[in-house]
Amino acid sequence: DAGVTQSPTHLIKTRGQQVTLRCSPKSGHDTVSWYQQALGQGPQFIFQYYEEEERQRGNFPDRFSGHQFPNYSSELNVNALLLGDSALYLCASSWGPSMTTNEKLFFGSGTQLSVL
């Protein structure tokens, strides 16, 4: 039973470029959340996808966008990269059919993004 898988593991980009990160949720999960973790900080919620729609969004600019596919996998896109976007991007999956889920999150190993 595969856990949450993310690709790529590492990525180096320059300012102004665009990046796409990918995530496959744990088998049986239908909800994907994306988090940004800066060095020495806790993960910060970017957004969550359920049934191919963005269910909730954190305090991130519109440069951050996402998508969920029918097979529940997800992509995170970041446009016009800034130096401050350098961080570990974590994908977390859960099973969340209800509006008030108490499900625990299963995290992937993350994508380490460096913006030069």
Add this chain to the structure above:
Amino acid sequence: GQQVMQIPQYQHVQEGEDFTTYCNSSTTLSNIQWYKQRPGGHPVFLIQLVKSGEVKKQKRLTFQFGEAKKNSSLHITATQTTDVGTYFCAGRDAGGTSYGKLTFGQGTILTVHP
């Protein structure tokens, strides 16, 4: 918006000593979760607390949820070198439609000296 604060930021202990980290939310929580992240790794779920005043134990780890559902603590008895890592609390706000969002504290980094 909701904020979750954790103290201390760092804790260095000798193997065998106890360790406690505290978590406080600016808003009332519907539940709180604890995660552990090993150096270079990703957060791994430890436990979830839902009820006011709830106490749960996992071997040497004891988790508490405050009566007002705004604070929580994690206590490790007789630390071992395998306990090394960063411990995060993460809470879901009880109000509004914050069903999807877990707000993480900044974490407590635990180092254990053998």
